[in-house]
Amino acid sequence: MEYGEIILEAFRTMTLNKLRTGLAVLGIVIGIGSVIALISLGEATQSSIQNQIQSLGANLLTINPGAQRTGAVRGAAGGGTTLTLDDAIAIETSSQITTIQTVSPEFSNRTQVTTGANNTNTQVIGATPPYANVHKTTIESGNFISDRDVTEMTKVAVLGPTIVSDLFGEGTNPIGQTIRIKSQTLTIIGITASKGGTGFQNQDDIILVPLTTAQKQLFGTNYLTSIALEAKSQDVMTAAQNEVGYFLLARHKLSDPSQADFSIFSQQDIINTASAATETFTTLLAGIAAISLLVGGIGIMNIMLVTVTERTREIGLRKALGAKKRIIITQFLVEAIILTFTGGVIGMFLGIFTSYMISNAANIPFVVSPSAILLAILVSTGTGILFGWYPAREAARLQPIEALRYE
Amino acid sequence: MIHVSHLSKIYQADSIKTIALNDVSFGVKKGEFVAIMGPSGSGKSTLMHIIGALDTPTNGQYLLDGEDVSKLSDDELASIRNRKIGFIFQAFNLLPRHSALQNVIIPMIYARISRKEREERAKKYLTMVGLADRMEYTSSQLSGGQQQRVAIARALVLNPSILLADEPTGNIASIQAKEIMDIFKKLNKEGHTIVMITHEPDIAKIAKRIIQLKDGKIISDMINHKKGAV
Numbered sequence: 001m002e003y004g005e006i007i008l009e010a011f012r013t014m015t016l017n018k019l020r021t022g023l024a025v026l027g028i029v030i031g032i033g034s035v036i037a038l039i040s041l042g043e044a045t046q047s048s049i050q051n052q053i054q055s056l057g058a059n060l061l062t063i064n065p066g067a068q069r070t071g072a073v074r075g076a077a078g079g080g081t082t083l084t085l086d087d088a089i090a091i092e093t094s095s096q097i098t099t100i101q102t103v104s105p106e107f108s109n110r111t112q113v114t115t116g117a118n119n120t121n122t123q124v125i126g127a128t129p130p131y132a133n134v135h136k137t138t139i140e141s142g143n144f145i146s147d148r149d150v151t152e153m154t155k156v157a158v159l160g161p162t163i164v165s166d167l168f169g170e171g172t173n174p175i176g177q178t179i180r181i182k183s184q185t186l187t188i189i190g191i192t193a194s195k196g197g198t199g200f201q202n203q204d205d206i207i208l209v210p211l212t213t214a215q216k217q218l219f220g221t222n223y224l225t226s227i228a229l230e231a232k233s234q235d236v237m238t239a240a241q242n243e244v245g246y247f248l249l250a251r252h253k254l255s256d257p258s259q260a261d262f263s264i265f266s267q268q269d270i271i272n273t274a275s276a277a278t279e280t281f282t283t284l285l286a287g288i289a290a291i292s293l294l295v296g297g298i299g300i301m302n303i304m305l306v307t308v309t310e311r312t313r314e315i316g317l318r319k320a321l322g323a324k325k326r327i328i329i330t331q332f333l334v335e336a337i338i339l340t341f342t343g344g345v346i347g348m349f350l351g352i353f354t355s356y357m358i359s360n361a362a363n364i365p366f367v368v369s370p371s372a373i374l375l376a377i378l379v380s381t382g383t384g385i386l387f388g389w390y391p392a393r394e395a396a397r398l399q400p401i402e403a404l405r406y407e
Numbered sequence: 408m409i410h411v412s413h414l415s416k417i418y419q420a421d422s423i424k425t426i427a428l429n430d431v432s433f434g435v436k437k438g439e440f441v442a443i444m445g446p447s448g449s450g451k452s453t454l455m456h457i458i459g460a461l462d463t464p465t466n467g468q469y470l471l472d473g474e475d476v477s478k479l480s481d482d483e484l485a486s487i488r489n490r491k492i493g494f495i496f497q498a499f500n501l502l503p504r505h506s507a508l509q510n511v512i513i514p515m516i517y518a519r520i521s522r523k524e525r526e527e528r529a530k531k532y533l534t535m536v537g538l539a540d541r542m543e544y545t546s547s548q549l550s551g552g553q554q555q556r557v558a559i560a561r562a563l564v565l566n567p568s569i570l571l572a573d574e575p576t577g578n579i580a581s582i583q584a585k586e587i588m589d590i591f592k593k594l595n596k597e598g599h600t601i602v603m604i605t606h607e608p609d610i611a612k613i614a615k616r617i618i619q620l621k622d623g624k625i626i627s628d629m630i631n632h633k634k635g636a637v
Contacts, residue, residue: 005516005519009516012505012509013502013504013505016504016505017504313500314502317500317502318513318517319485319488320459320461320488320494320500321488321489321494321513321514321517321561322485322486322488322489322490322514322517322518323485323489323517324481324482324485324486324517325481325482325485326482327517399461399462400461400488401456401461401462404496404500
């Protein structure tokens with residue numbers, strides 16, 4: 001009953017002071033909203049980058065011909081002619097190799113591709129069916145390269161979506177049409193789904209042809225430019241790297257790793273590098289969020305402290321009229337809690353809404369960060385309640401007559 | 408009703424001692440109307456704060472209705488003020504954004520009176536001071552005299568032992584001041600005990616008894632026989 005009355009009186013005081021209440025709520029809304037929006041955007045960007053890297057293929061090892069550089073000396077003069085399809089088959093069939101799940105031998109080369117009036121310069125990759133699995137490539141329409149295509153050296157091609165729009169225009173379906181590569185005519189049998197990559201590593205800007213077709217009919221070579229391997233899990237990446245490395249050394253009759261005529265890269269290396277970069281980015285955003293939290297907090301503090309003159313006289317009067325210290329403090333605490341709670345809820349929705357709008361506009365995934373919401377609400381309500389309660393407690397301790405005289 | 412004996416109040420700021428009250432003793436009986444007069448710095452405000460349980464004396468004893476007020480804690484003093492003292496301040500001290508009705512209700516919240524009765528009593532006292540048609544007005548919409556009448560209604564609403572008025576007409580135009588004094592006279596006739604602090608002889612002369620203070624001491628305490636006194 002008594003607390004009910006105090007809460008009612010707190011409500012009445014707040015509704016009677018609309019400007020003060022409005023400004024305090026606004027301060028809290030901005031503090032909480034900006035922090036939630038910024039941290040959510042940071043996390044969204046980070047997960048977007050991680051996803052793009054993962055889309056290149058998880059648990060991926062790549063064997064490239066040529067030596068790893070150790071010091072100034074190259075171990076062996078490989079020059080891109082040290083890996084063969086036999087190496088790939090040996091890795092796949094060997095009983096010594098236990099950590100590899102899928103093997104994808106590849107030959108890739110940049111060349112000119114033409115169709116009717118249009119032409120483009122792109123990466124042509126000779127591949128076998130496991131390519132799709134290893135590189136997480138999915139087919140949007142048509143079919144992928146089959147085992148039969150590889151054994152029979154058929155003249156077919158699977159196009160990335162960027163190539164389709166470059167050569168045939170946006171939104172067309174060129175399946176069944178032909179393209180010309182190195183004066184050979186290839187029939188388009190499939191289109192890959194977009195991976196959304198950009199720049200140098202654009203996975204949408206490629207043409208896939210059967211490995212044998214690329215080697216024999218287009219580029220006239222017996223070698224591979226890379227063998228992509230999918231390890232059985234993330235945990236065995238290092239073991240797989242060693243296993244394959246020593247297996248190939250033995251196969252190539254080389255006695256120690258410094259002589260290796262190939263090198264093995266792990267997708268994990270790339271992920272690690274990129275993670276380091278996104279971590280820097282996230283730290284930056286956290287810094288910005290911390291500053292906006294501080295600014296929001298100071299805003300809340302200001303509005304709470306600015307009203308203290310008026311509030312001190314009010315406290316003096318209420319005490320003179322018979323309010324006990326505890327009742328005064330409870331009333332002000334209730335006011336601060338209502339203010340920060342209202343502001344907190346509005347700010348939370350505003351922050352989520354803002355990050356939703358920005359992620360829509362910037363085409364990044366929409367992420368709501370619960371930790372950001374928790375942090376923002378804790379800090380803002382903490383500030384609001386502290387600076388609502390502390391001056392009230394100080395004023396409640398004054399003799400009523402001093403508080404009434406307060407200017 | 409009020410009994411103060413050998414009251415003194417010393418303010419200590421750094422090394423400077425200020426003696427605001429020096430061995431003051433007097434009593435006020437039920438139904439009296441006392442004016443305390445004196446130049447500024449005479450200690451009359453300090454005396455009023457102690458009588459109003461807003462402050463405690465450094466030395467001496469203060470009995471209010473037989474209860475020793477001089478040694479009570481902060482919260483006990485709040486309770487005494489709530490139950491026994493009705494304040495009327497020079498600056499009115501109304502909550503600026505609360506309506507007249509809400510202002511009168513506030514002391515009753517602290518006295519834990521039921522909502523229904525609070526409203527009834529507040530309306531009754533506002534009607535009594537002639538503000539029946541101004542109950543929903545805030546203080547910015549009321550004249551000084553009207554604000555002071557709200558304050559009088561607020562002071563009366565818990566039926567206190569004494570009404571304590573500190574320069575009640577100090578901030579009010581003279582015509583309205585007369586109305587306020589008429590209310591005081593009427594209240595005293597109805598049996599209310601009033602202690603009023605003023606430096607204006609015109610106002611003081613309506614009281615039945617005038618106590619003169621100077622330099623923290625009572626220099627005269629006499630019954631007012633002049634015409635115009637209650």
